[in-house]
Amino acid sequence: xxxxxxxxxxxxxxxxxxxxxxxxxxxxxxxxxxxxxxxxxxxxxxxxxxxxxxxxxxxxxxxxxxxxxxxxxxxxxxxxxxxxxxxxxxxxxxxxxxxxxxxxxxxxxxxxxxxxxxxxxxxxxxxxxxxxxxxxxxxxxxxxxxxxxxxxxxxxxxxxxxxxxxxxxxxxxxxxxxxxxxxxxxxxxxxxxxxxxxxxxxxxxxxxxxxxxxxxxxxxxxxxxxxxxxxxxxxxxxxxxxxxxxxxxxxxxxxxxxxxxxxxxxxxxxxxxxxxxxxxxxxxxxxxxxxxxxxxxxxxxxxxxxxxxxxxxxxxxxxxxxxxxxxxxxxxxxxxxxxxxxxxxxxxxx
Amino acid sequence: xxxxxxxxxxxxxxxxxxxxxxxxxxxxxxxxxxxxxxxxxxxxxxxxxxxxxxxxxxxxxxxxxxxxxxxxxxxxxxxxxxxxxxxxxxxxxxxxxxxxxxxxxxxxxxxxxx
Numbered sequence: 105x106x107x108x109x110x111x112x113x114x115x116x117x118x119x120x121x122x123x124x125x126x127x128x129x130x131x132x133x134x135x136x137x138x139x140x141x142x143x144x145x146x147x148x149x150x151x152x153x154x155x156x157x158x159x160x161x162x163x164x165x166x167x168x169x170x171x172x173x174x175x176x177x178x179x180x181x182x183x184x185x186x187x188x189x190x191x192x193x194x195x196x197x198x199x200x201x202x203x204x205x206x207x208x209x210x211x212x213x214x215x216x217x218x219x220x221x222x223x224x225x226x227x228x229x230x231x232x233x234x235x236x237x238x239x240x241x242x243x244x245x246x247x248x249x250x251x252x253x254x255x256x257x258x259x260x261x262x263x264x265x266x267x268x269x270x271x272x273x274x275x276x277x278x279x280x281x282x283x284x285x286x287x288x289x290x291x292x293x294x295x296x297x298x299x300x301x302x303x304x305x306x307x308x309x310x311x312x313x314x315x316x317x318x319x320x321x322x323x324x325x326x327x328x329x330x331x332x333x334x335x336x337x338x339x340x341x342x343x344x345x346x347x348x349x350x351x352x353x354x355x356x357x358x359x360x361x362x363x364x365x366x367x368x369x370x371x372x373x374x375x376x377x378x379x380x381x382x383x384x385x386x387x388x389x390x391x392x393x394x395x396x397x398x399x400x401x402x403x404x405x406x407x408x409x410x411x412x413x414x415x416x417x418x419x420x421x422x423x424x425x426x427x428x429x430x431x432x433x434x435x436x437x438x439x440x441x442x443x444x445x446x447x448x449x450x451x452x453x454x
Numbered sequence: 455x456x457x458x459x460x461x462x463x464x465x466x467x468x469x470x471x472x473x474x475x476x477x478x479x480x481x482x483x484x485x486x487x488x489x490x491x492x493x494x495x496x497x498x499x500x501x502x503x504x505x506x507x508x509x510x511x512x513x514x515x516x517x518x519x520x521x522x523x524x525x526x527x528x529x530x531x532x533x534x535x536x537x538x539x540x541x542x543x544x545x546x547x548x549x550x551x552x553x554x555x556x557x558x559x560x561x562x563x564x565x566x567x568x
Contacts, residue, residue, distance in 0.1 A: 120515040127508030134501035167500045168561055382523035438519050 110446060114439045118432070125431040126178050129424045130171060143418045144187050178428065184421035189414060195425035198410065203429065204288025205275070205406035209398060210391040212326035217333025218384065224334070225341020225380075230368065232346060240338060247335025256328045256401035263324060270323045273403035281314040290318045325402040329395065333387050340383045344376040351375075378448050385441030389434040467544065468551040475555020476562070479503055483563035496564040503556030510550025517542040
């Protein structure tokens, strides 16, 4: 059982992480060239008007006053309003619309990574130094080495252009289906919508057509992002399982007549999973970052695309808000990893 | 190590770095204000100090949060570099102390000159 104290300690760590991220982002934006007041006022605006905007935004205050105000706003979850992308719209509203897209992508990518990576790692370890092991290791190495901006177009070419199995871009066939957003996770929303329609008008496979379309659109981006994750997880699982296999308790279990498969799944997997869980946690952060490229390649408008756009047009509040949300998500995932850790091995809580 | 000694070690670690930072921040404002103007010197030096502080805080909390995991990751991937969570934490404490010192030094120097 996970203790409340353990979780509370981990939650407290969120504070310095978010403070650090907020400070770094504030400093970088201060050091970068360009005047936000000029961006808002427009390039042709008079200096007097620019000065007026500066005064309104408090940009003419000493920098430590601006820093203090920024931290106070962040502490109140007030991330300001967008300067240019959606003028005068709260950043939290913009993020709330875009975040589910990236989360959905990262979740499915991670799921592919876990579902394929763990069994591959186990198979590789159990068949150490055989052709299966060599093939898996080469596959893992390739997966780690291939960048998303290359693997993305490659899977589009193979599965979409040549085989014609799945669509190339977007989140759903928007010309055929209209979706009422509930959670923003389109596969979940379409599934819920299908169930609702089935409950009111009886089961009809056509009710789930939007869901099928959403899943089809998600396959390629999730696969692209999941290949890298799978490669690292399988590599880690192999190393960890090889170490566990050599332990005395595994030999004892085998000596007592337990079958090889049961020994590995019952005694080995739980212990071998501990370092793999770490990788999965760290990996999720990379997936969120990697989502920027994947979203661009597959034309999905998520938080990564929003960040790139905000940097391009100098929309500082959106940049700050997006980076803070990324950091928050990353630390939350790490909290999840720590809790999973302590469930697998309760000694860690001490 | 008792609580008093524990606190003393941490204070010394943070305090010496912060003191160096205060001096460095003050000198940077003085130097830059001669080359450009006080507003520029104050803003730029404070932002650099904030960047160092933020990096230090992130490094420190990152070490606490994921240090143990990274240690085991290195072991399992046969990429051991003698990096430890404790060393990283201590180093980052100095970095964040220095950054905070620079920020304080900038404020003091700007108020004194301006």
